[in-house]
Amino acid sequence: MQCETVSPSRRAVLGASGALFAWAFMPKFAQAARGRDARFVTIILRGALDGLSAVPPLGDPNYEALRQGLALRQDGADAALPLDGFFALHPSLPNMQRLFRAGQAAILHASATSYRERSHFDGQDVLESGYQAQGRVDSGWLNRLLVGLPKGDTVAPGASSKAMGLGVGANAPLIIRGSAPVLGWAPAALPPADDDLAARLLDLYERRDPLLAHALAEGIATGKIATGVDVKARGGPGDAEGMKRLASGAARLLAQPDGPRLAALAFEGWDTHAQEVGRLARLLAGLDGALAAFEQELGPAWKDTAILVATEFGRTARINGTDGTDHGTGTTAFLAGGAIKGGRVIADWPGLKEAQLRDGRDLAPTTDLRAIAKGLAVDLLGASPTLLARDVFPGSDTVAPMPGLIA
């Protein structure tokens, strides 16, 4: 726009930000399991997904009575999509069904974190921090996994500071916050400031404010990369359009040869206390579209990708008085991606009889989400079980990594 000046250039910006991290490394795993250049994505569904609606156990004799107006059926209008004869999928998840049939998606039912109370915010903290109990929000398990993964080629000081982690959204989800450098990205809504202003601010922050220096350096690094995404449409993390846009942008970054490899997204609005039918249909359609966007934008990298979709807890087995459901315990998680050994519903089904419900109200959890996450980390990323039990999910020694999730 104007003439060249002697002010710090973009190259200087990147150099300065690189110098912030003594141990910056190339985004490539040293011993990517089975020689693949893997991508690992977690999508947090904030608000507590109703697993019994997302993946209804149509074969359970008590399902329909508990669910009444929310119950899905095998036939008729808005029929559930068949999976394996016992479980089916919500009709808003056709992509999930297609991936499931192609062996690229799996369902984990009656799963839960180690949290057993019913506060969203504590539940999300446990899900994302990876700690056994609530109360610690200093870092997320995905970030600690990053710290502990075998490193690839180290980068000479002064080179680009590309980090392996990617936090998507205006505020990075806790799951990927921590000491390892993480890129941040959200769809831009404004004409970006020029490089020169950024460089000057970075210089000022490095003198006065390390926290802002760190954040700005990474913000500059990723904002430049993802500018190809359409910025006109408006959509937040709680609507279908927004979910798709967040997924597309994240996938484009992950697809780059030197882009990040671990990403965290969060979709909002799953707290369906009332009129659940319509709301959940819209939200699940958003999730389904996001998965399709990942598949499309990742291109050849899709075959090396695993996506874990998880929520803080489930919802009551019975519907409440307002055609919705209240906070519960066990729910579903989803796995999708070309690296997944899919086509299966993985569940130690606890049953829906009164006596089988937790506290007489919730789907009882029989699968620990940490076993899933650990299994993926071991078989996809080559993480060591010792590291996982010690640093990533402290206190989870008795929760073994689930084998066989990766194709």
Added chain:
Amino acid sequence: MVGSPARLDAALALSRFGLGARPGDIDAIASDPRGAVKEEIAAKLVPAPQGDELKPTPDLLKDFFAFVQLQREQRERKAAGMASGAPMSEGQPALPGAAPGTPPAAMPQSPPTDPSASMAKPGTGAPMPASAAAQPPPKTEPPLPQRVFLAEAKARFSGTVQVPRIGFGERLAMFWANHFAISAAKGPNVRILAGAFEREAIRPHVFGRFSDMLLAVETHPAMLFYLDNQQSFGPDSVAGQNRNRGLNENLARETLELHTLGVDGGYSQADVTSFARIITGWTVVGREGRLGDPGSFTFFARAHEPGPETLLGRIYGDQGFEQGKAALLDLARHPATATHIAHKLARHFVSDTPPAALVEHLAAVFRSSDGDLAALSMALVEADAAWQPELVKLRSPLEFSVAMLRATEIRPEPQPVLGALYAMGQPLWQPAGPNGYADTADAWASPEALKTRMDIANAAALRTGDRFDPADFVETRLGPLLSQDTRDAVSRAESRTQGLAIAFMSPEFQRR
């Protein structure tokens, strides 16, 4: 005078307890900065938002009911016309090329509305064509709920935040509105009430009693809609039995977890359920006015769960509305509530990790004054821990935006401010959950959020930059808080615009 302790306190008063300094503000209060903050408490200075569209809640809801009704009729007329293949009754030719069943081509959505998040209630959830109001407004006019929302926003950004010298009361109004968060994304019925909720349930009590604010909040139609209580029926109540409807524990849970005791406040699932039963029947009068004045709060006895209830070990006999009121008043006085509020207040004004002694002191004042929020605010301002010269709190996007408006003395149209808040992750009155927006730096200092702040500072500087001398700007707005590094960076900028953008983004302006 420059560099005197009193002048530093003056800058801190404006930055930490206030809305940010305008030109002249620092000098105006430099003779007694702490006294100036206390004066605002003593005067109970909380400006009232002004504007023709800022009506009382029942009036807003009456307008809303009429708006929804008119839309429904128009849709039905249209559907009937299309089904019969007849031309539209108004004599309007069909849109050229529009196939039957095609939705209206133009659905004006000024950012940051979120119509897709609206409730699935028939008649309120559909996109709203602009032509729905009684007198067809021009095409660019947003639908009624958004029009009111914009008017409420304007009354803040061009009104209440500009009025006070310091603005401690205004900051507290923001704090409490976030503590008792509702979200306009819930649906157009909450969107139209979001400002009224803050005007009616929050502002009058900012320097009043916590229990009064609590009661006003939990009986406000905006909160009852937001957390579904108007749909919660006592399972054994007459209406619950007749309609086969039951409990919704949403409002009850968040009242205990977020509004009063806090998540570690010692309540159980049984307490949540019990309190949910206690407040069944707390609802909003509908359009037909069968229960009273349409759009007002009412206690609907036929939906109320009969019988006594036990909450936190205490038995509340069933005296209708009084049962819930008594329970709420006890929750307001509960020691866990005092600690919860004290911690949030200290965290908001002093530090992401406030000193335990300060929290304990504030909690003690809350308890001994029976939740007198003027006494609580005074105790905060009188604490030396609150006047440390280091700027450790990061301004939230809202605080940052307001500080920019005051520093530049701009009274904007609301849309650009709302757009900026949306982009920075803090759309006005629209947090992701009932816990409101985060109040610690780690939530706001993400790379993307900071990058967006920079883009917004840049955009603001592009508009106003050449009106200011950047060096003078930082001296007068930041005063003794200004560092030599920032002074240098601003003075070395390649243009006035860039200098102003650096000023907005300086650590001294980003922090308070």
